[in-house]
Amino acid sequence: MKALLNNIIFVFVGDAQADRMVPPTGFTARLTLFASAAMAFLAVFAIALSLASGRLAQRWGQELAQSSTLRISAPAEQMAAQTAAALKVLETTPGIAQATAMSPDEQRALLAPWFGPDLPVEDLPIPQLIAIEETPEGYDAAGLRLRLQAEVPGAILDDHTRWRKPLQQAAGRLRLLGLLSIGLIALVTAAMITLAAQAALAANAKIIAVLRLVGAQDSYIAKAFVRRFTLRALYGATAGSFVGFLALFLLPAAQEQGGFLTGLGFQGLSAAWLLLIPILAAIVGFIATGTAARRTLKELR
């Protein structure tokens, strides 16, 4: 733990002496910065995608899961009796919080988008709808269907499962893809920083030989490289994620009908990712350079 803390302090405060041992290289520095920035930019979108699809899955799940509908189709003279019987069955079913028969007005409102507002619902043989609200525990749909079949032959129970499942599945997959992309981005960042660090170590082989000759330990030599690449990863990722967030911020805000794309923003706590991406990039840079340096130094005499 103490070693970790020392490492963190070292990365930010630095060892001015160790740092001077290796001449700065403009080109690889800029490349590392750019690569880290680009990867952070992509990471912002991958994370946004995962978060948005996660939210979407949750919303669809919640809205549809807690409610179901009972539809009663019966001849007009039996309608009232069957509705009353169905309500009775529903009231005695464990797991149902509330069951209300929809009034003609409510049914008219539901049909209005298709038939216009002046539809005489009362005169039409449309089925009676009963809205069911479940308790959090839910009810046994199969058991309820059997009871309804016996007592209310005209009733059809729709528990929304068949709508919910594919939607949730799609959202879940999308989320998985997002997480996979984040993982890939982290790996590619590590690979690029490793390559850049190895190139820097190879380019400075003569300096490393001189340092070894005068008694420098590997850890001392590695420090100079590790600090540089960690800071480059940090700065690059800070810039990249900032631009990424700016781009997301400039997208149109989510509407009531909450489409998928417009819901891509970050909400609430998830904005913490703005801080987390550069820190994760720095950790990736620290580990990648440290590993590369230790390996390369072993090969040099």
Add this chain to the structure above:
Amino acid sequence: MIELNNVAYSYGGGELLSEIDLTIQPGDFYFLTGPSGAGKTTFLKLCYGDLTPTAGEARLFGQDVRTMDRDAHAMTRRRIGVVHQDCDFLDHLPLADNVALPLTVSDRNDLEQVANLKELLSWVGLKQRAKALPPELSGGERQRAALARAVIMSPDLVLADEPTGNVDWEMSQRLLQLLIELNKMGKTVIIATHDMNLIRAAKAKVQARVLRIANRHVQLAGADL
């Protein structure tokens, strides 16, 4: 200090050096001579652990070279000052920083050492050149700087490969004097050279022994110089 038991070294192909049996004690002063290509530099590299013998056993300060890890090697280098034939420096740092490099990498860069650095630089005649970058130095200046860097840690052993190759007679006397002073303080010195005049000059001032490399063997030469 350095024990070589039946040591041989080959770069692949035939052995360059073989059957070396030698023990170097603290306070010894050695010259190492032999035709160029005979293996003087290789012998010195065996002495500071840069090369591992292909046969036999080499012990530095009591440690077997084969069992030393990289950090142990680094620690050993701090007790051995090396002057390479091709003096390698960090070209982007000024001369003074290069000379102080052994102190820097071992975290001993304190005020007392800075005073030593100034004294040392004036001893090797580089006081005026302290801020110059290594590529701006002449061959002789580089050799003097390399010697200064080798002795700044006050090492137990100084290995110098042709330290006077590029300097005039007066300066080579000065550098020799520095090494003799160190030897009088109990440090061990090994100088590879084929400058017989230098060896004669040294023999007048210090009890120096001469190692000669001939026919792949390192032998102690007699007094016949």
